[in-house]
């Protein structure tokens with residue numbers, strides 16, 4: 001479980017988050033939705049400590065995240081960026097396995113994990129494992145970006161507008177794909193978007209943010225009943 005308790009973030013003269021309280025259940029698909037500037041990215045990046053709060057505490061499995069070893073924390077929090085940013089000089093399986101390699105997983109295990117994940121997102125490993133990123137379409141690269149974040153089996157996967165650069169058809173496919181991955185893996189997914197349709201399609205629980213506050217929180221149905 002993840003808990004934000006009275007978390008605030010002040011950037012110079014800008015209060016980006018104002019005493020945020022939030023609970024994210026373990027293994028939830030949790031969506032933060034709201035207009036640009038409402039504090040979604042700030043909230044997300046606090047979980048892997050890319051941003052530190054100016055006040056309040058965040059707990060992950062009942063321990064303050066500030067008390068975790070930073071490297072250990074980040075191993076538990078896979079991070080999918082909006083811009084995929086695969087390493088251009090590494091092939092696909094090397095990209096997927098890069099964190100596993102730095103953790104010292106044996107080569108055989110790294111390759112097996114990469115190939116397994118490729119097949120889970122409908123990319124035939126025999127065809128894709130040794131291609132270079134430039135030989136993949138945007139949607140295919142984004143699939144690889146997602147499974148790269150899952151490769152070392154983090155407990156939580158943080159996703160910041162991962163589909164915003166995709167055309168509507170790829171976007172729909174990728175939404176189906178993350179829903180499937182979420183069902184198949186025992187992980188908490190936390191997903192940021194400014195698109196309410198996307199939020200309703202994906203989220204088991206949704207927090208609607210506005211100006212550094214949570215305006216509304218609940219299941220999709222609850223959000224729809226009290227818009």
Ligand code: ADP
Pocket residue numbers: 036037041
């Ligand atoms: P998002 O796509 O989540 O809305 P932005 O485009 O607002 O993010 O911000 C992109 C990057 O610029 C982020 O790293 C964010 O921290 C930084 N940033 C956003 N607003 C400001 C600002 N007013 N001053 C300095 N940096 C900012």
Ligand code: ADP
Pocket residue numbers: 011012014015016034035036037038039040041042043
């Ligand atoms: P969102 O992800 O919902 O677009 P952000 O968390 O990126 O919102 O930003 C929340 C607010 O904080 C915005 O007003 C943004 O301009 C501001 N902000 C974000 N990053 C920075 C930064 N590095 N420096 C100053 N202001 C920032």
